[in-house]
Amino acid sequence: MSLASAFQSLLLETLTKDKGGEPAWVYSFAEGDDEGYFGPGSAPWVVHGELPTLVAGVRALLMQALHPGALAGVHDHSRYEEDPLGRLSGTVRWLMSVTFGSTETAQQASAMVGKLHDRVRGTYVDARGVERPYAAGDPELLLWVHVAFTEAFLGAQLLWGSPIPGGADAYVKQWAVAGELMGVEHPPRSLAEHEAALAAFDDDLKYDDRTEQVVRFLRNPGLKPAIMPAYRVLFEAAVASLPERYRVKLRLERGPVRRAAAIGACRAFLTVAGKLVTHPGASEIAARQRIARIRAERFAS
Numbered sequence: 001m002s003l004a005s006a007f008q009s010l011l012l013e014t015l016t017k018d019k020g021g022e023p024a025w026v027y028s029f030a031e032g033d034d035e036g037y038f039g040p041g042s043a044p045w046v047v048h049g050e051l052p053t054l055v056a057g058v059r060a061l062l063m064q065a066l067h068p069g070a071l072a073g074v075h076d077h078s079r080y081e082e083d084p085l086g087r088l089s090g091t092v093r094w095l096m097s098v099t100f101g102s103t104e105t106a107q108q109a110s111a112m113v114g115k116l117h118d119r120v121r122g123t124y125v126d127a128r129g130v131e132r133p134y135a136a137g138d139p140e141l142l143l144w145v146h147v148a149f150t151e152a153f154l155g156a157q158l159l160w161g162s163p164i165p166g167g168a169d170a171y172v173k174q175w176a177v178a179g180e181l182m183g184v185e186h187p188p189r190s191l192a193e194h195e196a197a198l199a200a201f202d203d204d205l206k207y208d209d210r211t212e213q214v215v216r217f218l219r220n221p222g223l224k225p226a227i228m229p230a231y232r233v234l235f236e237a238a239v240a241s242l243p244e245r246y247r248v249k250l251r252l253e254r255g256p257v258r259r260a261a262a263i264g265a266c267r268a269f270l271t272v273a274g275k276l277v278t279h280p281g282a283s284e285i286a287a288r289q290r291i292a293r294i295r296a297e298r299f300a301s
Helices: 003-016 024-030 043-048 053-064 068-077 084-100 103-117 139-160 167-181 191-200 209-219 228-241 244-249 256-276 282-300
Strands: 121-125 131-135
Touching (some): 024 282, 053 209, 053 228, 068 131, 068 139, 139 256, 167 191
Antiparallel strands (some): 121 131
């Protein structure tokens, strides 16, 4: 096995928890009767098909840890410390299914996540010290998870990825579909709406013992030793790329020199990694096969 193949296999196993590298569900994207919610050249295809997603995933988890309601669900109902790859692999599957799958595949993947969320209920103490009930399907929590996810992936792409077709506005508008699939009632549909939605949560965010626990875990998640040096680069880049108000809330302040070094180190890492991994990935290849088949059938009829 070449160095490139070994790196790609280890990377895919880390992201998908599949010891064979590529999980079997990837190839199901070649099946289906329509082109899906997006398509080649769309903003989500570009953003989610590139390596800055590696940073974005860590960035999203850091941001989500600041909302005590969202964090309570993870703390009370997740085994993320015992099984660090379990939750990650489920999120990767959902992301790829919505981005590259048919509409039926995207809907089924979202329904599966929604079903898992049905049992996520409890109470938490909000940023004002008031005990409140929570459920994973609460409109407030669904919106926060969606905008934190969008912010993380958009920010990482703007820093390290190729240009987004249509720009940031297009990504926010098109990815609103994913929010709707997960039950978000009015997801932002422009960059301005997205930034306003994020700002509206500022007073609801806080740092507490649970946040500290998540940050400590994300700093050292116990991955395989071979992947940890790369992960440390990604973690520092995720922190450095966060908007200042989130770094301050997370108590992960970084000076300008350290931030610039982390962003530069990540750029170098992603450049090298991009030469080692296959692009486009198996998810996109399978999706293109489905679309080519559908278009050929349409032309033949």
